[in-house]
Amino acid sequence: MHRPYVDVYLSEHESGIQCSYRDKRDYEAADSGRIIGARLKPGAFYVFWRKSLKGLHNETIALQQVFADADPTFIAYTLSLQDDAAVGALAELLQAQNPQYDPNIDIINQIIHAIETERLETVGDVSRWIGKSERWLQQLFQDYIGIGVKWQLQRNKLLAAASAIREYDNPDWADMAYELGYSSQQHFITDFKRVLGKTPLQYKKEVNVLTPE
Numbered sequence: 001m002h003r004p005y006v007d008v009y010l011s012e013h014e015s016g017i018q019c020s021y022r023d024k025r026d027y028e029a030a031d032s033g034r035i036i037g038a039r040l041k042p043g044a045f046y047v048f049w050r051k052s053l054k055g056l057h058n059e060t061i062a063l064q065q066v067f068a069d070a071d072p073t074f075i076a077y078t079l080s081l082q083d084d085a086a087v088g089a090l091a092e093l094l095q096a097q098n099p100q101y102d103p104n105i106d107i108i109n110q111i112i113h114a115i116e117t118e119r120l121e122t123v124g125d126v127s128r129w130i131g132k133s134e135r136w137l138q139q140l141f142q143d144y145i146g147i148g149v150k151w152q153l154q155r156n157k158l159l160a161a162a163s164a165i166r167e168y169d170n171p172d173w174a175d176m177a178y179e180l181g182y183s184s185q186q187h188f189i190t191d192f193k194r195v196l197g198k199t200p201l202q203y204k205k206e207v208n209v210l211t212p213e
Contacts, residue, residue: 003112004145004152006045008063009037010075010090017061019045019053020145022195036078036086038094043108043144047099053146067093108144111137115156121181123149157181158195161188165204173200 004020012033020042046053048066063070070093078089111130120126126149127134141149157180165171177188193199198206 003155004042004147006040007037008040008067008090008094009035010063010070010078010086011035012079015063015070015075017045017063017066019056019059019061020147022057022147022151034079036083036090038087038090041105041109042112043102043105044099046105046144047102048094048097052143054142055146057146067097069093069096104140104144108140111149112152115152121153121157123153126153154191155195158192161192161200162196162203165200166207171200171204176200 002021006020007018009015009018063075074089074093078086081089107130111126114120114129115126118129120129123134123137127137130137132140138148138150141147141152161176161180164176173188174185177185180188182188182191189199192203196203
């Protein structure tokens with residue numbers, strides 16, 4: 001399950017900007033080649049995009065929509081370089097935009113870390129932890145990540161569920177759904193499948209197959 005990163009990437013077959021991804025994502029590998037990329041901290045793409053990211057989750061943006069110099073000639077030249085030099089060229093492309101420090105990016109990463117480590121389970125919990133209103137919090141995440149803070153909370157729940165499924169031999173799905181705060185077992189199963197691509201039972205069977213005796 002993806003953290004809310006934005007990836008800027010170059011390759012021979014496709015280049016672009018992959019925005020925060022909310023659901024399951026599949027990658028198809030073909031032939032040979034390489035990808036040169038930069039992964040931005042959650043919220044950091046805002047300083048390049050310079051407007052709300054609302055509605056951009058799961059989207060891929062053309063490089064030149066943000067980085068005017070990233071034309072086919074630049075991509076071909078960068079990919080012709082050795083790895084360190086290619087990464088340096090991509091870093092220069094980003095730095096040429098003169099990104100400015102934005103304290104909201106630090107706040108977002110503090111919130112995400114707190115959700116993952118301090119068992120904040122609701123938007124209200126996060127709001128009280130950061131000392132801001134729920135409306136302010138939701139707007140911050142929509143503008144800087146393109147996905148509301150509720151998704152981050154749900155992601156954390158599903159990571160906890162995946163961990164529990166791996167740990168217990170015979171999980172009680174109804175109890176697990178209740179412990180995670182779901183109103184029904186079916187709601188839990190639906191969310192789990194949408195994000196991981198399989199039901200909890202299918203995930204458990206796969207784990208059992210992969211776990212050595």
